[in-house]
Amino acid sequence: QLQLVESGGGxxxxxxxxxxxxxxxxxxxSRYVMSWYRQAPGKERELVAAITRAGxxxxxxxxxxxxxxxxxxxAKNTVYLQMSSLKPEDTAMYYCNxxxxxxxxxxxxxxQVTVSS
Numbered sequence: 001q002l003q004l005v006e007s008g009g010g011x012x013x014x015x016x017x018x019x020x021x022x023x024x025x026x027x028x029x030s031r032y033v034m035s036w037y038r039q040a041p042g043k044e045r046e047l048v049a050a051i052t053r054a055g056x057x058x059x060x061x062x063x064x065x066x067x068x069x070x071x072x073x074x075a076k077n078t079v080y081l082q083m084s085s086l087k088p089e090d091t092a093m094y095y096c097n098x099x100x101x102x103x104x105x106x107x108x109x110x111x112q113v114t115v116s117s
Contacts, residue, residue: 006022022079033052034079036097037094094112
């Protein structure tokens with residue numbers, strides 16, 4: 001059974017850091033484009049960061065460039081999102097996505113990140 005399980009969210013003060021994890025089962029993350037999306041209340045889901053299959057090229061939303069880093073550990077079959085210098089506007093539900101084709105497109109259940117003092 002293909003599954004993505006996110007963890008690592010929580011409450012953090014502005015300027016703080018968090019590391020999100022996305023553990024995959026039933027498939028190899030190395031074969032998929034792995035991404036992190038987020039959705040804040042009343043807003044559309046947006047792409048935060050992505051990492052390609054071969055080569056591990058990365059792509060980031062302008063709003064997180066220089067603050068967030070996406071990485072992949074093929075041995076652990078896990079994708080990470082290291083977030084630093086967090087801002088209140090980073091508050092959202094963060095979702096992990098695995099994409100191979102339109103028929104092979106999977107989502108996790110999400111992990112909440114709240115940035116507040």
